Amino acid sequence: MRSRARGAETAADIGIALTAADRFLDAEQAFARGLADAERDGVLWAVPLLRSYRAQMWFAAGRLPLAAKEAAAALRICDDFGMRPMSVLARAVLARIAVACDDLPAAGAYLLPARRLADRGVQSEVDELLLAEMLLAHATRRPGHALRTGDRIYRELPERCWLLGYDPAIATDLVRIAQMGERPEYAARAAQAAAALAAHNPRVPSAQAAAAHAGALRSGRPEDHRAAIDACRRAPRPLMLAAALADAARAESNEAAAATYWAEAYDIADAAGAKRIAADARDALRVIEGRRRPAARPEAGGWHAVTVSEMRVVRLVAGGMTNRQVAQQLYLSPHTVDAHLRRVFAKLGVRNRADLARACAARGSAGGSSVA
Secondary structure, eight states: OHHHHHHHHHHHHHHHHHHHTTOHHHHHHHHHHHHHHHHHHTOTTHHHHHHHHHHHHHHHTTOHHHHHHHHHHHHHHHHHTTOGGGHHHHHHHHHHHHHHTTOHHHHHHHHHHHHHHHHTTOOTTHHHHHHHHHHHHHHTTOHHHHHHHTHHHHHHTTTOOHHHHHOTTHHHHHHHHHHHTTOHHHHHHHHHHHHHHHHHOTTOHHHHHHHHHHHHHHHOOHHHHHHHHHHHHTSSOHHHHHHHHHHHHHHOOOHHHHHHHHHHHHHHHHHHTOHHHHHHHHHHHHHHHHHHGGGOOSOSSSGGGSOHHHHHHHHHHHTTOOHHHHHHHHTOOHHHHHHHHHHHHHHHTOOSHHHHHHHHHHHHHTTOOOOO
16 A cells, blocks of 8 residues: 555656646646556545646646636545545635636635634645635735735745745745735745746746746836746746736836737736736726727727737738637637637728738838737
């Protein structure tokens, strides 16, 4: 039995390490093999653990529905077989997903039983529980509570932070929470932890992106935020990019540039189901559009009517990309790309992609500027 248990733990460790290295498909295969072995060998306790770690992997990959389904399955197994102490991790993951999806009551409902278990002495996955509680407190505008909850995590930075190992983007969450609570020394520790992780993992794009993003949050300089966006584009974690774009928009004094960032953040977050970032982006774009509206032209069509989100699709389509390639490039669904194109066709009075390419070429030769 000991060798079987060690096998399950090894599968979990390998899956977590591959997730940390941005190798999501390999991590999925490792978790799948571990689950198959655990079920075959009767190592029941390992099943919810592996499924919870796999849920974290899907969350990191921006696949929120898959992550929620996996974590819910882990929680169901814990409940069905009376393994309540093993449910802490599943509940913490479900709470993080609920916060990202802007379902704060659900997040609280997941965390309350987990906190009761922790208070009764269950020490399993305490850091994940603390993080989820911090994110919920931050989302409900309780910075003091968030900082008190995560005080131990901050004090152990930058020397120790298990959480950043599988999800470097957590560093930027920690910086934001510290800044909202006016604890610059905690923000500095989180940024230092991200920088140390990046230094030790120079070939892991997400580690580099998190360090750049955390540094940009601390400096507040638009040029640092632009560098962070570039770094996040090289990482396979779309929600990291959406968060970097949103933070860049907040730091940007140029309204047109901010609108471009917000539009892309909305597209990515909406496609992933991350309603919290999507709602922030939508609200910001409405404010910007409201300020622009008095100067808007009365025509219902034309290039001026093409939105920032639509223009990003137009540029790639005009450059020869297929809808599927555009979807992959912009982290959108093919359906969303098709919807954008149909609206653009109607606004410009064109019938197909060839007409659109000619319209773009004519606009460029006439000196038209890109839509902001």
